[in-house]
Amino acid sequence: MSARGRGLRPRTIVLATLAAAACATALPAVASADLTAARPAAHPTPDSPRGTLTWGSCDRPDMPVQKGVQCGTLRVPVDWSEPRSGTVALRAYRFKAADPAKKKGTILNFPSGPGETGDLAFASLRKHLPGYDLIALDPRGVGQSGRLSCATDKILKIPYVPPTDGRRFRALEKNQRAFWKTCTTTPAGLKNHLDASSNARDAEALRKALRLERINLYGFSYGTLTAERYLGLYGDHVGGSVLEGVMNPAQSRREFVTTAARGMEAVFDRFREWCAEKQACALHGKDVASVFRKAQRTADAGRVPGSLMTTPWSSVTVTRYFELMAPRSFKETADGLAKLSRGENPMGGGERAGQGGQEPGQGGQEPGQGGTPKTTPYADPVVCSDFDLSVGSAGRARRDLAATRAAAPVLGFSTNSSNYTSICLGGPHPAEGSGKPVTSRSAHPTMLLSNTADPATPSAWADGVARQLGGKAVAVRTEKVGHGGGLDDPRTRSRVAAYLDRSNRPAR
Template sequence: MSNAHRRGRAHRRWYALTAAVCATAVALPLYAAQGQEESSTLTWQQCKGHSDAQCATLTLPIDRSSPWKTFGMKVARRKATNPSKRIGVLLINPGGPGGSGVNMALNSKFPAELRERFDIVGFDPRGTGQSHPLTCSTKLINKAPQELPRNQAEFEQLASYNRTLRQDCRKHSGPLFDHADTLNVVRDMDALRAALGEKKINFFGHSYGTLIGQQYAQKYGRHVRSMVLDSNMDHSLGTTKLATTAAAAVDDSLTAFSQWCSATSTCALHGQDALGRWDRLLAAANRGALYDSGTPISADGLISHAYDSFSGPEWPAFATWLKSLRTGTPHRQADPPRTGSASGTEPHVRPAVFCQDWQARVRNYQDLQALVRAEKAAAPHARTSPEMREAILGCVGWPEKANNPQRPLHIAPGAPTILLTNARHDPATGHAWARNVHRQAPHRTRLLTYEGSGHGAVGATPCTINAMQQYLLHLTLPPKANCPAADIN
């Protein structure tokens, strides 16, 4: 698995209600000199560069058993444009882990009626963005093992590297590193609710942000007025089921892409067996015989390109790229160049959050082989989910006990019916996860399926946008369980 792939996951596209989230992770200076306003424990000031937004810092305990150790959680707010019709606050989270709720609030374009009726409030979860970001040595991050372990010795090398990286991150990040799990984020979010002076909140969470929403509803259900969870995580799954269902979601997207090519004359592979071509290209990549304009393409690189293309979805460009690939003489699998001489630190939040939220621990090479075989059985064409495999491999060598291990969803009394949305063909958070979340709380959730593709249902079509708005504004659940797919051109 390449360094570019590992590090690229931390900067994935951030999603918003109209797919217009700012995709940059550059931190904005929070304060300007004027526009100050007091609100409980939050001191609001105009956000620099955003005349219609206010920013603040909420001081919170790192560990609630030692409340004197604190950090500052960054918050951004765009107040309701029609105060006379204001319903309340809409808290938002774009997922990741690592996505900035502050940037989402400042740079996203929300439907006008939601902007009229809600204060849009984004926050950077602990360890993320401008909320005491978890950082690690760039030099050490760049030394990440490049390939899947091929024997027990290489497995032990991976475990040793992960332990070294974890200690390095703990050194640079301080005590917050050990308390980066989502349950702590949920407690922070309820403290934000109280600081905002709200009895109840509304919440929109996307992707990993759905885990924040689910666990908030479990712990603080009576504090929820409405909640939309788009592209759902399933926190009930053990390691093998998590890996196999994630791989199956990529395989499903690959099949959907192939069917689109067969039915669409503008697809570059129309009239061909697109799935068969994929299988042949993947076999060539495994032999070291696949090239893109003379540049070798590994199997990991091919699968990762597909995964990213399906998340859009960006099917036409992906079909054109697949058609351009060529096979040739196998090349020697040389080690890729290292950039380990880089100095300094950089944000690196994902392993800390995932490995504290999931008891996903592969103990030895034999267990890893069994997991890879199970992935291939579940996904005979795609073979794996590159993002999920990376996440699980990143926990090899970590302490056995996770802070926030998997458990079924049990929504607390007093919570409203939660609206779950998911694309039918989502490579990152497969529809099977949303169905299983709904099965765990069938009378407390409503599942709306977008019959199209991509990582994100809300914002995909007027149908999904309207369903979300009607629910948030009027608590009216969608009368139908499905929204039709949009055309892909």
């Protein structure tokens, strides 16, 4: 579950747009490819052990594919348990090693998100782990693999934290039932088969289509979930497997939100320590927690003008602001909290205080106005296919909130995780076996990378997966605040490279 921009996964259309822009600007090596359509791939039949792919150019004008990346189409069953019931076309990517004579192997990439395309990590992997062919798919419901889209007005009404009183909770339930009905994929039946195990089976179809006997895995954030399922199903074909920002599938809704809240509070603790040490902090010499709470009270009183990317200011929005900003810059975060405590909007904007009147979690403009589309790509419900997160009732929402506030005394909760308990009231339902522990059929241990203070995938999740794998896990902790970026650390990168070299060494 990624937080690049998503810092943390955005919940409004404007934030989603900004996250996509951030991803694009983070890849300076991306160049425009020939945007003519790729030749259609040969379609493997469901019973065929190997399919074939025809590689061509890449037709993605919204965010051009990196120069040198080839694109193709792989057709697989919509429902792997009923392979003759229909198929879906998935976008495939391949980026060959710069020197084929020195190629070390192939890395199958599982992208972050849900919502990121399969090739997005290619630039980073090529930079940090040169010498490997890179392959990937756009996951189901993402990019050019039957993209999931939903009604904008329903998305904008999903709160970051579910309401705890009966009236507002019933309104949320009504919205979520209507919300999921507006969500569409191509083909239509795909929306009910978006889970990680289905994506793992798709990845195995790609391996067979490429006639690769042995591959390596790299999964980041939400992509680690698909990598985990692949290891359990097809790990006998895996050499090295590197999971960064690890998801733990074997946890309850309550565990999911409380561990995430505790992880976010750890980021706040780092921020508070930094402010105590650095005069560059606008809150230096002050009680940082008290300033944060004052900012929340000021926002709840309607004294902060404007909004956070269309979401009116409230105590919840102040927490959201911290989650988005702190991994990016402690200094900017301190400046912003100081402004909020004074009733100023750190995001700018000329609206008067209290303008808008929407409840927390709602956007500030109606769909169809100002260029906002009636429907928008929205991959977040994919999480509901893999985790049983629906909060179910106002009573459960109250108990969840009490638990997260105990875990995070200052922040109160992680909006990034609690938001899913609202989203999943509508659907889809968790796939069968989605909560089972992680296992591996690989002969090699799995390397689990985590940061000491991660706002999206707390290190506790990696610890849980390490326990599930037992002796088949190698845990690596990078001293870092933020989500991902472990390979930027020279020591972590060196350990990963050496591990992959060992895992791909020919057996004697």
